Amino acid sequence: MLKQLGSTVLTAATGATGKETAFGASAAALGMLATLLGGWDKPLQLLVVLMIADYVTGVLGAIKTKRVNSDVMFWGGIRKITVLFVVGLAHLIDGWVAGESAVFRILAIYFYAGREGLSVFENLGVLGVYIPPKLKEFLVQLKEKGEAKE
Structure with a gap:
């Protein structure tokens, strides 16, 4: 059960596909940029x-x-x-x-x-x-x- 929870959290954090990961990273970068500005x-x-x-x-x-x-x-x-x-x-x-x-x-x-x-x-x-x-x-x-x- 702990292994499944860890896998779910990791998948949610990094995304199931490369597109989700790229989108999440882009959104985080834009959010940080807006904060710095x-x-x-x-x-x-x-x-x-x-x-x-x-x-x-x-x-x-x-x-x-x-x-x-x-x-x-x-x-x-x-x-x-x-x-x-x-x-x-x-x-x-x-x-x-x-x-x-x-x-x-x-x-x-x-x-x-x-x-x-x-x-x-x-x-x-x-x-x-x-x-x-x-x-x-x-x-x-x-x-x-x-x-x-x-």
């Missing part, structure tokens, strides 16, 4: 959705303009991982400095969400999606201001 709340969801949208629209724009470059795509992915690392650091800083408040984390998320959003709009322009002229003017001005500071 301060929780899976609406601001983080917005940032992740914008990051995915930026990557997908960037790849589609590269395909349209025939400028697909695996090196650029790789470093774009690394940049997104680095952004999540900065959000995680901001969450740690909040724990040290602000206690229960998430001031630095929220600032980091909204800053990067703004950058990702601008990039999505630029990519949509490359894809030929209509962007209202006033919005396009505003984005060009923001881009020029950003380039002037660099």
Whole structure:
């Protein structure tokens, strides 16, 4: 009976098939990542959705303009991982400095969400999606201001 109980517990923990094990490990990894980033709340969801949208629209724009470059795509992915690392650091800083408040984390998320959003709009322009002229003017001005500071 003890052997059967142990077998049942082991099977439940690891999964009966490789797919269950992979799914369980993926869910655990995503849960740990969300915890390190301060929780899976609406601001983080917005940032992740914008990051995915930026990557997908960037790849589609590269395909349209025939400028697909695996090196650029790789470093774009690394940049997104680095952004999540900065959000995680901001969450740690909040724990040290602000206690229960998430001031630095929220600032980091909204800053990067703004950058990702601008990039999505630029990519949509490359894809030929209509962007209202006033919005396009505003984005060009923001881009020029950003380039002037660099």
